[in-house]
Amino acid sequence: MVKSCFGTGFIYPVGAKERRGRLMAKRIINKRQAKILKELIELSHFLGNNSLQLTILGEGNTSAKVMDRGEQKSFLIKASGTCLETIGAGEFVHLKLETIMRLLTIGNPTDDIIQEVFKEALVDPNQTLRPSVETFLHAVCLAINGINFVGHTHPVSVGILVCSKSFPENLKGRIYPDEIVILGRESVFIPYTDPGVKLAQKIKRELDNFIKKHQQPPKAIYLQNHGLVALGSSAKEVKNITLTANKAAWIRIGASCLGGINLLTSQEVEHITKRLDEKYRQIFLTGEK
Numbered sequence: 001m002v003k004s005c006f007g008t009g010f011i012y013p014v015g016a017k018e019r020r021g022r023l024m025a026k027r028i029i030n031k032r033q034a035k036i037l038k039e040l041i042e043l044s045h046f047l048g049n050n051s052l053q054l055t056i057l058g059e060g061n062t063s064a065k066v067m068d069r070g071e072q073k074s075f076l077i078k079a080s081g082t083c084l085e086t087i088g089a090g091e092f093v094h095l096k097l098e099t100i101m102r103l104l105t106i107g108n109p110t111d112d113i114i115q116e117v118f119k120e121a122l123v124d125p126n127q128t129l130r131p132s133v134e135t136f137l138h139a140v141c142l143a144i145n146g147i148n149f150v151g152h153t154h155p156v157s158v159g160i161l162v163c164s165k166s167f168p169e170n171l172k173g174r175i176y177p178d179e180i181v182i183l184g185r186e187s188v189f190i191p192y193t194d195p196g197v198k199l200a201q202k203i204k205r206e207l208d209n210f211i212k213k214h215q216q217p218p219k220a221i222y223l224q225n226h227g228l229v230a231l232g233s234s235a236k237e238v239k240n241i242t243l244t245a246n247k248a249a250w251i252r253i254g255a256s257c258l259g260g261i262n263l264l265t266s267q268e269v270e271h272i273t274k275r276l277d278e279k280y281r282q283i284f285l286t287g288e289k
Contacts, residue, residue, distance in 0.1 A: 043062055043149060049085060061138070109197055149237070179248045219241050
């Protein structure tokens with residue numbers, strides 16, 4: 001008897017998921033990594049909840065930064081073909097961050113080179129699952145200091161806006177205070193790019209430009225004809241960013257039908273950003289307390 005994540009695709013024998021979970025648990029060498037894995041699973045299940053309309057079937061992926069082997073950076077990434085809603089401990093792939101990042105310096109790597117790098121990047125050389133096609137996107141985000149969790153989703157609301165002719169204008173600016181508090185002053189917008197290495201290279205360039213301008217990373221990246229990426233210091237922050245981006249997208253869609261979107265002025269955005277009470281709330285919303 002077998003289980004399937006969705007209609008066709010990744011299929012595994014009953015019991016294999018549980019066995020992989022036990023094997024993964026043995027590889028977690030300290031309590032901190034065990035805590036990170038637990039939070040990553042909870043985040044994945046939350047983002048994969050069908051009732052929230054953030055992902056369906058095998059859509060979306062999640063990742064978390066971990067440190068091991070003399071504090072060398074590494075990360076856990078959802079395995080290809082698995083489902084966020086049902087993913088277990090044994091369905092994440094543990095990769096060396098620096099090895100993945102080195103590949104992005106190659107202009108147009110072949111599929112063979114990519115697969116060789118994936119093998120080299122495995123923390124456990126006996127791992128048989130393949131990492132998500134969006135592994136490079138996650139690596140670029142997790143390479144930034146302070147970014148510890150990443151969630152890539154396809155909310156229906158965001159999909160409407162990123163697939164419309166008015167993108168990215170329909171997502172620029174801020175429309176209410178909590179959008180500023182949780183998503184920051186501005187977001188990053190990426191024209192449609194082939195998922196994989198090319199997309200990650202494009203995102204890295206835009207992230208570098210954003211950080212140079214604002215002295216901090218963005219909270220949200222909107223991908224044309226694709227979806228949303230949430231960058232957080234914690235799993236809780238990724239949840240809050242995703243929920244807020246989803247809400248803001250629906251408000252923008254509704255406002256567009258009722259005369260147009262009324263943006264806050266740059267002065268109003270700056271004022272909210274500097275308010276001490278909002279900074280205090282932000283600490284709790286990011287999961288820092």
